[in-house]
Amino acid sequence: MDATVDEAVARGAAAYQARTLPFYDALVHGLSNRVAWRCPTRELLGLYARHVSERHLDVGVGSGFFLDRCVFPTAQPRITLLDLSPAALEFTRQRIARHRPRTVLANALEPLALEDGPFRSIGTMYLIHCLPGPLPVKARVLSVLGAQLAPDGVLFGATILGAGVPHSAAARLLLRLYNRQGIFGNASDSLEQLEAALAARFERHEVRVQGCVALFSASGFRA
Numbered sequence: 001m002d003a004t005v006d007e008a009v010a011r012g013a014a015a016y017q018a019r020t021l022p023f024y025d026a027l028v029h030g031l032s033n034r035v036a037w038r039c040p041t042r043e044l045l046g047l048y049a050r051h052v053s054e055r056h057l058d059v060g061v062g063s064g065f066f067l068d069r070c071v072f073p074t075a076q077p078r079i080t081l082l083d084l085s086p087a088a089l090e091f092t093r094q095r096i097a098r099h100r101p102r103t104v105l106a107n108a109l110e111p112l113a114l115e116d117g118p119f120r121s122i123g124t125m126y127l128i129h130c131l132p133g134p135l136p137v138k139a140r141v142l143s144v145l146g147a148q149l150a151p152d153g154v155l156f157g158a159t160i161l162g163a164g165v166p167h168s169a170a171a172r173l174l175l176r177l178y179n180r181q182g183i184f185g186n187a188s189d190s191l192e193q194l195e196a197a198l199a200a201r202f203e204r205h206e207v208r209v210q211g212c213v214a215l216f217s218a219s220g221f222r223a
Contacts, residue, residue: 021091024063028126036170037160038211044125044158045069047215051156053120057082057148059108059141060127064092067099080116082106108141118150124157128194129186138185139197146201146221155202156217159194162186165212 029041048066054074058067059082067079079101083089089103106112109131122145131138145155162175162184178184191207194214198205203220 018087018091021063021087025065028062029065032174033213036168036174037213038168038171039158039213039215040210043210043213043215047156047158047217048123048125051121051154051217052123053153054078055116055120055150056080057114057117057119057122057145058092059083059122059124059145060130061088061092062126063088064095066123066125067092067096067101072099078102078116080104080114080119082108082112082114084108108144109138110144112144112148114148117148118153119148120150120153122149122153122155124155124159126158126160128157128159129162129184129189132182132185135186135189135193135197139193139201142197142201142218146218147223149219149221152219153221154217154219155221156215158213158215159189160184160186161191161194161209161212161214162189164190164192165209167212171212 033039033041045066048070052070052072054072055078057080061081061083077099079099081089081092081101082104084107086105089105093101093103102116104114131141149155175184179187191209191214195207198216198218201222202218203222205216205218207214207216
């Protein structure tokens with residue numbers, strides 16, 4: 001991978017620090033989702049509830065909010081956490097320690113060799129808009145993760161669209177700020193680009209827009 005892309009990915013991951021993660025839920029799930037992105041957190045939890053499985057890979061774990069709140073279909077799920085932020089991995093590992101998750105420090109834009117795969121569900125909540133570059137290029141993450149899916153598995157997630165959907169004044173302000181800081185890389189991300197990326201890689205997919213957030217699921221990966 002291009003060194004510039006590697007640096008941009010690392011810069012985005014660096015936003016997730018031990019000192020800031022305790023405030024993540026209040027800022028993102030309590031405030032930004034409702035006021036800026038106009039996608040209530042309950043919508044994201046509903047997506048999780050519909051698709052999470054007993055053998056799950058979570059990529060771009062954030063604070064572990066969804067893993068902590070969702071109900072797994074078994075009392076002892078096998079969970080793998082993958083992120084490029086050691087702080088996010090450790091924060092989430094501690095938060096869901098009751099499930100004894102495995103942690104993997106890795107870049108999801110690069111090929112992966114994971115011990116617990118293939119997975120019946122892969123969650124990518126608020127991952128894609130944090131990756132650098134135009135969506136048709138960074139959509140390679142869908143190929144990398146699709147290769148980790150079991151034949152009956154589903155990849156699901158949500159991403160904030162930077163183009164082609166109405167943005168509130170708060171959303172426009174945050175999008176400019178976060179893209180300037182390298183926390184987001186979604187200034188040109190559109191629904192049409194996301195639909196095309198999913199259709200090119202999966203036999204079946206669904207996308208729904210709530211506010212300026214696209215919630216999606218896909219299955220039947222084309223290797």
